[in-house]
Structure formats: C-alpha cells, structure tokens
Amino acid sequence: MEILVAVAIISIILGMALLNYGNILPNFKANSAMDQLLYQLRSARERAIAHRREVQVQFVGTNQLTITEIWLLGTAPPASTVSFEGGAQYIILPGVPDLPAPFNFGNTVPVYFGGLSGGPPIMKFSTTGAFIDGGNTIVNGTVFMGIPGKPSTARAISVLGATGRVREYHWDGSQWQE
Known part of the structure; x- marks a missing residue:
C-alpha cells in the first residue's frame, strides 16, 4: 500500500513537470543565448583592456556576433564568430517595452x-574599456533577443558606453528584471 501511494505521488509530480516543460525549455534556450552574448561582450571588453588593443564588435544577421581585435602592427588573431543556440535571435517581441531608465x-x-x-558601422571597445564608434565617440545601446513567437523568452543586454559596462535583463511577463 505504501509503495502504491509513493508511486501515485511521483506520478502526479512527474505529470505536473511535463505540463510545464513546454514553457521552461524555451526560457533555458533564451538564457543560454543571452549568456553567450553577455560572455562575448564582456570578454571583448576585458581583452581590449588586457591586450591594449581595440576590439571591434559586429552584430551579424539575426543571430551572430563577430569579435575582431584591431592591431596596427603585426598579424592580428583571426576574428571569432559566435552563433546563438536554441533558435534565439536578435528580435523585438510584441508587447515587450523598452528597458527601464536609465538604460532605455x-x-x-x-x-x-x-x-x-543596427548601430554605427564601427563599434568597438577601446583600451580603456569604453564602448565607442569609429570616430571615438562614446556609444550607448541595447541588444534585444529572444525566440520568435515566445514573449517569455525576451532578453536584453545594454552597454553603457562610458565604462563599457554590460548588463543583462530578462522579461518576466510584466517588467524587465536584472
């Protein structure tokens, strides 16, 4: 009898988990893509500071990021391109507003x-860590991403130009959360 009750409880919990699986998996995929972008941007900033070289950032297509170190002398390392996993892409999902001030x-x-x-043609992290354009003007901005058709997967990353600080946000259905 005790085993039957234990099996019934496990079955109920498993059934509840399977019903929510369709909502949870896309959010995990969106988080993974946001983490990829966040890591690449923070890594580019740190590389610019550590190597004393400007590092150019290009948002390519709907789901790629290319990072290029700019060298004046010698041979620069090859550019690295990252594609987001899980179907995430740069997208504005309907019904999702801009980030809260002051990062809006x-x-x-x-x-x-x-x-x-799309931003200026040239965007890069300077040797001080600032995010600038081709004319060395500080550039602030935001990248919105998610999985098309799934508003709960809305994610955003803001870059504060003066410091190069990169912040991440996720949409909880009613407001942006850090």
Missing part, C-alpha cells in the same frame, strides 16, 4: 546603438 536607449529595432538602427 531605444527598442525600435533589436540592435540599437548610438541612436541608430
């Missing part, structure tokens, strides 16, 4: 830096 740089397009759709 705009959300009319998924990649928005320096008041420009």
Whole structure:
C-alpha cells in the first residue's frame, strides 16, 4: 500500500513537470543565448583592456556576433564568430517595452546603438574599456533577443558606453528584471 501511494505521488509530480516543460525549455534556450552574448561582450571588453588593443564588435544577421581585435602592427588573431543556440535571435517581441531608465536607449529595432538602427558601422571597445564608434565617440545601446513567437523568452543586454559596462535583463511577463 505504501509503495502504491509513493508511486501515485511521483506520478502526479512527474505529470505536473511535463505540463510545464513546454514553457521552461524555451526560457533555458533564451538564457543560454543571452549568456553567450553577455560572455562575448564582456570578454571583448576585458581583452581590449588586457591586450591594449581595440576590439571591434559586429552584430551579424539575426543571430551572430563577430569579435575582431584591431592591431596596427603585426598579424592580428583571426576574428571569432559566435552563433546563438536554441533558435534565439536578435528580435523585438510584441508587447515587450523598452528597458527601464536609465538604460532605455531605444527598442525600435533589436540592435540599437548610438541612436541608430543596427548601430554605427564601427563599434568597438577601446583600451580603456569604453564602448565607442569609429570616430571615438562614446556609444550607448541595447541588444534585444529572444525566440520568435515566445514573449517569455525576451532578453536584453545594454552597454553603457562610458565604462563599457554590460548588463543583462530578462522579461518576466510584466517588467524587465536584472
């Protein structure tokens, strides 16, 4: 009798877990993609400071990021390109507003830096860690990402140009959370 009760309880818990599995898995995939982007941006900033070289950042297509070290002399290491896993891409999901102040740089397009759709043609971390454009002007911006058709997977990363600080956010259904 005790075994039957234990099996019944386990079956109920397993059934509840399977019902929520369809909502949980896309969020894990979105978190993984956000972590990839976050790590690459923070790594690019740290590399710029440590190597005393500017590191260029390019948001390519709908789900890729290319990082290139800029060398004036010698042979620079090859550029590295990262593609997001799990179907995540740069996207503005319907019904999801801009980030809260003071990091609300705009959300009319998924990649928005320096008041420009897609950002300036050249964006890079300087040797001081600041995020600048090709004319050495400080650039603030936000990257929005998620899995199309799933608003709960909305994620955002903001870059504060003066310090190069990179912050992550996730949408909880009613507001952005850090």
